Amino acid sequence: MHAFEIGVGRLVELSLGSPLSLADFEAFRTMSRLGLMSVPGQVVVVADLTQLDMLSDDVADQMAALLKRDSPKVARGGYLAARAHGTSAMHLGRMFRDAGNDSRRIFFDSAPLSSWLSEVLEPLERARLQAFLEIADERSWRRKTRSVS
Numbered sequence: 001m002h003a004f005e006i007g008v009g010r011l012v013e014l015s016l017g018s019p020l021s022l023a024d025f026e027a028f029r030t031m032s033r034l035g036l037m038s039v040p041g042q043v044v045v046v047a048d049l050t051q052l053d054m055l056s057d058d059v060a061d062q063m064a065a066l067l068k069r070d071s072p073k074v075a076r077g078g079y080l081a082a083r084a085h086g087t088s089a090m091h092l093g094r095m096f097r098d099a100g101n102d103s104r105r106i107f108f109d110s111a112p113l114s115s116w117l118s119e120v121l122e123p124l125e126r127a128r129l130q131a132f133l134e135i136a137d138e139r140s141w142r143r144k145t146r147s148v149s
Helices: 024-037 058-066 083-097 109-117 123-148
Strands: 001-006 010-016 045-051 072-080 105-106
Touching: 001 024, 010 024, 010 123, 024 123, 045 083, 045 109, 058 083, 072 109, 083 105, 105 109, 109 123
Parallel strands: 010 045, 045 072, 072 105
Antiparallel strands: 001 010
16 A cells, blocks of 8 residues: 545645565655645654554665655655554664654554644645545554454
């Protein structure tokens, strides 16, 4: 599952899930870049990474390089990951810390992500952010309960 959508206003919604090959990631990166260029001014990115339970080294290297780039197009980027994915969650956390880019942060709970992004969003954008995060939380919950069964 890989998706890019311009939600409401300048809110850009991303979803990445496993399996994610290097070719998939490169195609997604290209699609995202083209989509971002279609939005005037800066954007605010929200990303659902809760379905990304495995990350190969080559994809991780590409993601890390992308996070380190300071894109003036992105005002803020909040990325939601799942702690339940142990190694993947630790890997993602380390990538975000090492990137040293304060405008992009990883979260393991949707409430602080929502608060942080809401600081720079308009009311309609905030409402869409809430809807996106509710869907991400539901997806994550369903996957977690499936893996326990």
